[in-house]
Amino acid sequence: MIVLHQFEISPFCDKVRRILHVKGVPYQVHEIPPSRSFTDVRRVNRIGKLPTIEDDGRRVADSTDIAYYLEERFPEPPLMPRHPLERALVHVLEDWADESLYFYEMTLRFALPHNRRRWLPQLTKYESAWFQRVAPFLLPLVFRRTVRSQGIGRKPVDMLVADVERHVGAIDGLVGDGEWLVGSALTLADIAVFAQLFCIRGSDEGAQIVGAHPRVAAWMERVDAATQPRA
Numbered sequence: 674m675i676v677l678h679q680f681e682i683s684p685f686c687d688k689v690r691r692i693l694h695v696k697g698v699p700y701q702v703h704e705i706p707p708s709r710s711f712t713d714v715r716r717v718n719r720i721g722k723l724p725t726i727e728d729d730g731r732r733v734a735d736s737t738d739i740a741y742y743l744e745e746r747f748p749e750p751p752l753m754p755r756h757p758l759e760r761a762l763v764h765v766l767e768d769w770a771d772e773s774l775y776f777y778e779m780t781l782r783f784a785l786p787h788n789r790r791r792w793l794p795q796l797t798k799y800e801s802a803w804f805q806r807v808a809p810f811l812l813p814l815v816f817r818r819t820v821r822s823q824g825i826g827r828k829p830v831d832m833l834v835a836d837v838e839r840h841v842g843a844i845d846g847l848v849g850d851g852e853w854l855v856g857s858a859l860t861l862a863d864i865a866v867f868a869q870l871f872c873i874r875g876s877d878e879g880a881q882i883v884g885a886h887p888r889v890a891a892w893m894e895r896v897d898a899a900t901q902p903r904a
């Protein structure tokens with residue numbers, strides 16, 4: 674059976690879980706506490722990031738590589754369109770979600786103190802009691818350093834909110850009066866963008882922005898319903 678090495682709270686791990694659900698593939702979870710990034714995670718893969726899956730002795734790291742691997746191994750139902758233009762769009766949207774939206778969700782949930790207070794207990798759920806005590810002092814420094822060096826973390830909140838409004842507006846434009854982001858069926862683009870937007874919506878600012886876009890909220894419900902574990 675496939676083993677998913679994960680941080681439960683990671684949007685990339687959520688993305689992989691949802692792909693596995695859509696394809697009806699059974700899997701086991703190996704949960705690693707985030708504080709073990711430099712030890713246990715590096716033993717799982719040399720990139721030192723999760724998710725990673727293990728399938729019959731073969732390890733695949735990175736949610737994008739995992740998505741393409743699973744698409745080949747379990748082609749039904751397809752998450753990649755056949756048409757080259759649609760495939761290209763799925764790729765671009767997935768990369769936008771992973772490499773841009775991710776840093777907004779990280780900044781909103783973990784760099785802004787009012788959101789962090791709510792999310793820290795989730796992040797440290799699998800940590801030792803000792804780490805849970807030091808986390809409120811240590812982790813804000815780690816997140817601040819990460820998002821500041823990436824760049825988004827240097828923006829004041831009003832600029833951050835304006836950026837997220839533009840991104841959510843773009844999703845609204847893509848969904849339009851249709852059901853999915855690309856073409857006429859659920860694709861990897863829906864799952865990748867959903868996974869990041871779900872986390873963005875977990876912040877006060879993100880919830881307000883998504884709430885102001887009923888078509889985006891309805892699309893999120895649609896993707897969520899289509900990517901739940903199969904009964």
Ligand SMILES: N[C@@H](CCC(=O)N[C@@H](CS)C(=O)NCC(=O)O)C(=O)O
Pocket residue numbers: 680683684685710711721722723724734735736737771
């Ligand atoms: N491009 C990677 C990103 C994965 C990623 O950044 N994972 C984070 C958790 S959300 C991680 O493992 N961070 C640990 C670290 O950087 O040490 C993917 O798509 O899987």
